[in-house]
Structure formats: structure tokens, C-alpha cells
Amino acid sequence: MRSGEKKMDSVLINENPIIYPKRPRRVRTDQSNTDEFSVDPIDQLEIFDRIRDIRDPEHPKLSLEDLNILTEESVEVDDDKSYVRITFTPTLPHCHLPTPIGLCLLAKLAQSLPARFKVDVRVAPGSHDKEKTVNKQLGDKERVAAGLENPDLVALLNKMMQV
């Protein structure tokens, strides 16, 4: 390949993403509850554990946690109210990929959480040009449902969830 010639097979939007050092995973120390019939409230870490390893659509070897798209602070949970909100930060303010990440988060949590939970997913305020557009799409369950019937999108999401 001559110098100056573009590599046509890999034009990534974010060619050189910043990879964040992995934070050590907290080990749950509270083993005191041995009542097999009690149900522990679902907490921030438990939810984060379900989503931290989702692969970035553009960099399948890297997770959303590696790229700081998600951190533990991304998760807000109120078990009593059965409410979860995930706020994620796209790597670039103008990258066109936030919607698949949002959809993947919704799909993964729909699979992982009890049906009673209401889940909202949004882009971190100020982190993306199309923040309002993406947030509105992710908040429209009819659009999300129809989108999740699209085989190409489902294939991408499965790849991201490494199913």
C-alpha cells in the first residue's frame, strides 16, 4: 500500500479512543444475609455489573467501561420505586453511534432486571450534539420495540452483548 493511501476497510469515526484503566471490581463483602427467602434490593453495582462489559459497537475488543462510556456513577437506582436511570457518555460529541449503545443498554436491562423496573437511558447532558434527539428516541418504547425487530440491529446488539 503506497503512503498516503487510505485504508478503505477500516474508517472508524474514533480511530484512537482513550482506553481507561480498568477499575478493580468490588467484591461483595456483606455475606451476613443467609435467609434464602429474602430478596436483596437491587443496587447500583449489581446493575453496573450487567452492563459494564457490553462491547463498544466500533471497538468490539473494548467494553463501555474501558472507554468510560459507563461508570458506576452512570447507574441511578431506586429499588423501592422500581426505577433505574442510566446516563452514558459517548466518546466523542459528534460520533453517530450513541443510539445502538442506548438500545443495547435497554435490551440488556430488560433481560436482566425484574419486569417491575422502569428503565430510562439517556446521554450525559452536554456530551453530545444530538443529545435531545437520541434521548427522545431511546424514550419512545414503540420506536425501540420496532427497532429491536430489525435483524441487522439485533445482530449488532448481540455482538455487543457477546451473545
Next chain:
Amino acid sequence: MDLMEKNLELVEIQKLEGHTDRVWSVAWNPVSSQADGVSPILASCSGDNTVRIWEQSSLSRSWTCKTVLEETHTRTVRSCAWSPSGQLLATASFDGTTGIWKNYGSEFDCISTLEGHENEVKSVSWNASGSHLATCSRDKSVWIWEVLEGNEYDCAAVLTGHTQDVKMVQWHPTMDVLFSCSYDNTIKVWWSEDDDGEYQCVQTLGESNNGHSSTVWSISFNAAGDKMVTCSDDLTLKIWGTDIARMQSGEDYAPWIHLCTLSGYHDRTIYSAHWSRDDIIASGAGDNAIRLFVDSKDDSVDGPSYNLLLKKNKAHENDVNSVQWSPGEGNRLLASASDDGMVKIWQLATKP
């Protein structure tokens, strides 16, 4: 009859199980639900790609599934609507088509499939005379179809104007005026001045008209047709009114104006609102609850104002997608559909 005086409650009559995915909409058969000696019939449609027809037995008073309309739509059936005669059922699907089914009593036959929309069809509505149908889609358009002899349907108009996904279409209860609401936050009114089938958008109700600030999910008219309620992702219900006499005189178009906004009652998206014959507005929302509102009849306030009559928490185990009052007189039955896969029949009754 002052409803606020009475001690009313919404009693669950029966839970209808059968769908294997979320239920999006319910529709009461207009004829059978009203006639004496005929059992009320309800249609429900679902993410399981089917429509179920439920009937109440006149003997046992319990509801059973009479038939399942399947193997036609290949994706979610999003909404359904009975023709005014009760003889036909139209079904709107994410597969891009609208099915027309003929009601043979215990059986239904799909007699026609309307194609044309570029992607998911969201809603279908028949006009008062049953001569026309309207459909709408994520393709941003509203189509009007003419019902012809021999199970033929002709596309009479393709109406563009909405800038986003159109969520619902609803014909006015007495006049051939069509209303649509959308992800673009507006409600549009479509009217044919010369009755020649040339429909135009004669009004857009947007934020500047005191309209909604997010997706408008549904529209419902009162029996007189001089008021309508709309509900939205912006967590409000809005009441609109028009000079119906002026409209009916046929002279010109009488614009709709905002009368009242009901805010502070909902904290999740309101998917459905329905206005009963005796002026009770029901809402179904993303917090699993059903709420009922009535006119406060407060003369000291300028224009109408509404009070919350009651709130049914945990009406379902998940979002309530559709609420519909039975058209029958006096029985105050309400049907609801939910993401929990259930359809429920409720009765508004005085507490014992």
C-alpha cells in the same frame, strides 16, 4: 349527576389472558357492545402479531377468547378499529400493512390487506359513516382510503405534513374531519373544503398554540364532538374545543383552541386517553396506573377545569398502553391493555 360527590371505585371485573407479548390496544365493537340482548365484544392487539376477539357470555357473564386472528400480520399489531357497523375490523401492523377482517360471528376472514406505507403502521380509524378509513405510519404520512364495493379499498389521499412518526389518527365522531398526532409534538387537522376528497391540513396545534412539548400519543373526542383530549410524553393531558355549530353549518373551518392543561397528575408518559359518553376522561400511563378525570363544573374559573376523580394504582403490572370506555349506555365498563400482556375489564361503581 355530580360524580365527585359519589364514592366511586374502579372494580376489576376480569383479567383476560392469552396474548404472549405486550398488548398495545383494545377496541369495543360499537354495535354488539350497545345492543340489548347481544354480548359485548372486545378486540385486542399485541406484540405477538395477533388480534384476539373476546366476548362476554350472557349466561355466565364471564369473558372468553372467541377467536384469534393470526397468520396474517408478520409483526406486531399496533392498533385495531371496528367499522361503525361492527361488521369489519381493521388492524394496523408494524409489518407495514393494514388488515381488513370481516366479522362472520365466530370467525373472521381477512378480506383485504392495504399496502402503501413505507414502514410501521401505527393506527387506523374509520369515519362516522364507514365510507372511509385513515391510517398513519412512522413514514410520517397519513393515508385516507375509500371503501368500495366488493371488498375493494382505494387510496384516496396521501397526506404529508408531519415531520416525524405519526402515532394516531382519529376521525371526528360526526363530521369527515381527520385528526392526527405525532412524535413531532403536534396535532394536525385535515379537512376537505369541497367534500371532493381533496384533504388539506387546515390546522396544526403545536407549542405556540399551548400545545404539547413532546410526542402526542393519542386523541379522543367527547360524544358531542366539540371537545377533544390529547395525551403526551410531556406528562400532560390537554383539552381542546371548537365551535361545533359553525363547523356543522359547513360555512367554513372552525379552529380548535386550547381550553385546559391537566399537569402534575402523571410522572410517566401517558399513552392513552379516552372520553366516555358521560364525560369521564380515562388515562393510561407508563406508571401502570389508570386515572379518571371529570369536569369540575367550577363557574368561577375561566373555561373548563378538570379534577382527578380517582387513580387506580397498579391497574396492571406494567405500562398501560390503552384505555377504552365501552360504548354501551349506563354500564360504565372500561377496558385496558398493558405491557404485562393482559387485557382487563373494569367497572366504575359506587363503593358499597
